[in-house]
Structures are given as structure tokens and as C-alpha cells.
Amino acid sequence: MTPAEAQELTVRASNALAAAGHRDMIWGHVAVRDPQNRGIWIKAPGWGLEEVDPALLQLVSFDAEVLSGTGKPHKECHIHLEVLRARPDLVCSVHTHARNAVAFAALDVPLLALSHEGALFGGDDVPRFGKTGALVSTPALGRSLAETLGDAPAALMPKHGMVAAGRSVAAAVMHAVLLDRACQVHLAALAAGPIVIHSDPDEARAKRAECWPEAQIEAGWQYLLRSAAARLSV
Numbered sequence: 506m507t508p509a510e511a512q513e514l515t516v517r518a519s520n521a522l523a524a525a526g527h528r529d530m531i532w533g534h535v536a537v538r539d540p541q542n543r544g545i546w547i548k549a550p551g552w553g554l555e556e557v558d559p560a561l562l563q564l565v566s567f568d569a570e571v572l573s574g575t576g577k578p579h580k581e582c583h584i585h586l587e588v589l590r591a592r593p594d595l596v597c598s599v600h601t602h603a604r605n606a607v608a609f610a611a612l613d614v615p616l617l618a619l620s621h622e623g624a625l626f627g628g629d630d631v632p633r634f635g636k637t638g639a640l641v642s643t644p645a646l647g648r649s650l651a652e653t654l655g656d657a658p659a660a661l662m663p664k665h666g667m668v669a670a671g672r673s674v675a676a677a678v679m680h681a682v683l684l685d686r687a688c689q690v691h692l693a694a695l696a697a698g699p700i701v702i703h704s705d706p707d708e709a710r711a712k713r714a715e716c717w718p719e720a721q722i723e724a725g726w727q728y729l730l731r732s733a734a735a736r737l738s739v
């Protein structure tokens with residue numbers, strides 16, 4: 506990947522997340538690791554995910570200095586800086602205030618595999634960041650969040666939002682989208698009555714392998730890109 510390709514992917518990932526319902530006015534962001542490991546490509550503050558274009562990007566160093574682009578970085582850039590610093594295998598991280606995830610986290614119940622999306626965690630519960638419900642605005646909080654995420658595809662940030670990550674931009678975006686949709690299904694089922702049927706851990710593990718291999722993640726990502734280009738909401 507070249508730096509130009511990383512910039513293009515940052516734009517496309519931002520637009521794709523907007524199409525998938527992760528908009529929260531100007532809040533929430535996606536970061537792509539700079540191929541030369543100078544830091545992350547991320548949008549500048551003050552713009553919505555659907556508004557991102559190449560002129561609005563910053564290259565932010567792992568010390569939170571803006572190396573390219575204008576203005577200050579997002580206060581919560583430490584989420585991405587520390588998640589990507591902790592896991593050199595990761596290429597991309599996502600932080601949004603997706604509403605289903607926030608509402609579901611408030612219930613403090615395990616995320617069950619009610620649907621294909623729910624099987625993303627292979628029968629395990631989704632990790633939850635309990636250190637603060639306020640902004641992750643320091644390197645120490647970013648490191649703590651990275652520890653909570655571990656090697657999971659995504660984690661809930663109760664009272665706040667979610668974080669997701671992946672070894673590709675496609676994976677990070679799809680992990681964020683799948684977690685929010687799993688929370689949406691779970692909320693609907695809880696609202697309608699007691700939950701009776703869900704995958705046990707063995708079935709959830711099998712479904713994770715069957716439903717979410719790299720090819721399916723890539724196909725979902727391509728669909729999100731087409732939806733974003735057509736200005737459709739998924």
C-alpha cells in the first residue's frame with residue numbers, strides 16, 4: 506500500500522461507515538496506518554464521516570503531532586494511535602458512537618449470537634471498556650482501551666460508543682458494522698420478550714468461520730462502498 510492508497514482508503518472507509526448508519530454529526534472517525542508507519546491517516550475534526558474527502562485528511566504521528574494537513578487532531582486520536590501501536594498486525598481502527606451499540610451497552614447483558622452478525626465473536630461476549638465513559642483523550646486511556654480490545658474484532662465503550670479494528674480496512678469497517686447490527690437485533694429481541702433461542706458457543710464458532718471468512722468480509726465491504734457511492738443508507 507502507498508500513502509496515497511492509505512489516504513483513499515481512509516476516505517472510502519469514512520464514507521462507508523456513514524452509509525452503514527454510524528454517523529453522529531461530526532463525531533466518530535476511522536484511522537488507517539500509514540504504510541511507512543509514520544502514524545495514522547484520519548479526518549480532521551469538525552467534519553462528518555460522509556463529508557470526508559482527501560483534502561480533509563491529516564497524517565498524525567504516534568506522538569499525536571499533525572505531520573500533514575491542517576489544524577489539531579481529534580482529541581480521541583489516542584484510541585487509534587494506541588490500538589495500532591499495540592498491534593502491529595492491524596491496519597485500521599474505527600471509533601464511532603453508533604446508537605445501537607451505545608443503547609445495548611447500557612443494558613450490561615452479554616451479547617448473544619442471535620444472528621449471523623452476533624456470531625462475529627464466536628460465542629464469546631464482546632469486550633467492554635469500563636475505565637471511563639468520557640473521552641479517550643490521553644495515551645494512557647488509549648492504551649487501556651487497546652488492552653480491553655485485545656485480539657477481539659471490536660469492543661463496546663459503554664456510555665460512549667465502540668471501537669473496532671482489523672488487519673485490513675475492510676475488516677475494521679465490517680467489524681464495526683457487524684457489532685452495531687448485532688446490538689440492533691439484540692435490542693429488538695429484548696424489547697419483544699425473553700430471548701429463548703441463540704447459537705451456543707460451538708455453533709457460534711462454526712458460524713464465525715462460515716459467515717465471516719475474508720471473502721465475505723470483502724464482499725460486504727464492497728457493498729458498503731457501492732452504497733456510499735450511491736448515497737444509499739444500508
Ligand SMILES: [Zn+2]
Pocket residue numbers: 532533581600601602640665666
Ligand atoms: Zn468518541
